[in-house]
Amino acid sequence: MKSDKVLIDDNGKRLDGRGFDELRNIKIEAGVLHRADGSCYLEWGGNKVLVAVYGPREAIPRHTQNSLRAIVNARYNMAAFSVEDRKRPGPDRRSKEISKVISEALEKIVLTEQFPRSSIDVNIEVLDAEAGTRCAGLTAAGVALADAGIPMKDIPVACAAGKIAGKVVLDLGKEEDNFGDADLPIAISPRTNEILLLQMDGHLTVDEFNQALDYAINGCHKVSEIQKKAILDKYQIKKEE
């Protein structure tokens, strides 16, 4: 939906004062839940996401079991109160699609051959939503999986870039997502830059796409550092006074 909203001011600053390649504020905390095998709480701009990992455990129902490896079930869900207009509880088509692309991204990075006939269940709850929830969810899932001790080739991380007012920018905020020209969320394996998740909607020239992809990959690397710090912060022992 286009409007006369001014997304970039005369000083080249965005609505919230960020530069073109600046991320919103991100806070990550690992190991926050008691029952879950691994968990992560993440804030990204106005997004608040909580992820719990259970597994590896026996895959039920039995017909879903894969005799050679574990299946990774990501379930992305938005709380009824997480959005402007209350959302009916339960998965809608959008949530199911996001669950699927996240499951596929995680299946690529988790060493599933170590756990035949098992499932690794990743529950992503969006508690407060503000553009970029799937990237926030997948990033938190990466931390929760590491926290649970699940073996992976890498810690997956996600970030989005987009186009607003004709310019490619990193990490769209809410109005930018609503009134911008394109949105490109991706997830990568930061060690190899392999792309695990990629979606685009909007309108980009091939050059703009490449520029946006670069921005998003760089953004991913910055977020990856924050993930790793959160994991180490949790488990380094504090010096006793």
Add this chain to the structure above:
Amino acid sequence: MTIVPVIKRDYICNLAKQGKRIDGRKFDEYRKIIIETNIVNKAEGSARVKIGNTQVLAGIKMDVGEPYSDTPESGVLTTAAELIPLASPTFESGPPQEDAIELARVVDRGVRESQVIELDKLCIVPKEKVWIIFLDIHILDYDGNLFDAASLSALAALMTSKIPIQRMKPILENLKEKFPNIEKYLNDHPEDYPLPLKEPPISCTSVKFDNFVVMDPSLDEEEIANARLTVATDTNGDIRAMQKGLNGSFTREEIQKVIKASLDNGREIRKQLSENTGY
């Protein structure tokens, strides 16, 4: 895993014979309670309550809608609870099972029957437009006693909620054509304002296993229990709601003891709730 080993049940009962519980609490003692409010920006009100390791998040969203035909000048309250798979290895995704439904209904009754929300003050245009309050309870971490954690988070969320005049202004303005009285309503309420509430009752849950009755059950105690009793009490020391669950039974004396312990703990919890919400 999620099966309670038989020897654990025996161990809990043997400890109870000596007047002890696994975590060292007294039979009528609560775990540490933490209440945090204004957690979710998008919600009109929200609160996260921890009782021990159990964690529940309640969110309030409001909308403008039609009243029920039998209460044409009252606001509407709708309560839903989700036992999301995040909170426990045993919760499944899918439509609410009977536990979630019972939980939502008990919390709803606790709020509704006690008339905590002054629903008759939520009328915008009689018979046509009222405020609809959506109370959604999200269980985040299940370690026993969801009833109390859910009720408490619902109350804390309600007590810190604001009616979203600002957010709904465009919709209310649009309705002025059809309902000119909205002009007066908007003049009387130009800004967001707190939900009109009365002093809430506090609910306290106990369970029975073997012949022992304990309050604020931990997960293990809940899993071996055969009867459960929730009692909601108010500032006057009166009983406002009760619910017995599971297929065991209580004696009259046990119920009296539970009522007394609920009154005592209810008083303490109400104090804490008041401090945390500033209400």
Add this chain to the structure above:
Amino acid sequence: MQDEKRQIVFPSQILGDVKSNKAGKGTFIENGKIISERLGILNKNSEFLNVIPLKGRYEPVIGDFVIGIVEESLSAGWLVDINAPSPAFLHTEEVPWDVEFGDTDKYLNRGDTIMAKVLKIDELKKMQVTMKDRNLFKINNGDIIDVEPSKIPRIIGKQGSMISLIKKYIRCRIFVGKNGKIWVDAELDNIERVKKVIEKIENEAIKFGLTNRIEELLKKEVRNVQQ
């Protein structure tokens, strides 16, 4: 008091080179580098670089003594939860009793706790356990403590030294399952004491100087009893 800690590593962290080291447990090789696949503690054992996970399921090894909880009785045996990614199977031929086909629930039911040994693991990681070994039986008393399987070696101690230390100060029977389950049988107060000690070992497993601190705690517990 020494407060050094062992090094924590996370998935994708490069630990070393195949030229100077060998890839051990919890690692994989890519482009000549040895990389951690899990969140855990780096352990150097001669030239092997291993990662000991901080958390996770039990990874069964044939011959390990474990404690299991019966999930289901089937006609030819039972499914037993041993804290592995899938349940293990206990065949009617592998128990100390003479069980007729279909009579399994007369002997073991859902919720029963047993001591067992890992008997077989096939290529698809399907496991079987056995109770046919002296000193393996169905557990009827006491309580089970759950700990991370990776901390079990620390709880046992070098050649059982930590367990012996506990038994020196507290009167109890202890059986440590490699799968992260510990059975304690004693007077109720002593079970509480043992739990406290094991919790401390679990929390401080990765620090040095642990044995001394545990001995201090045990001495304090004994003093408390005597007062």
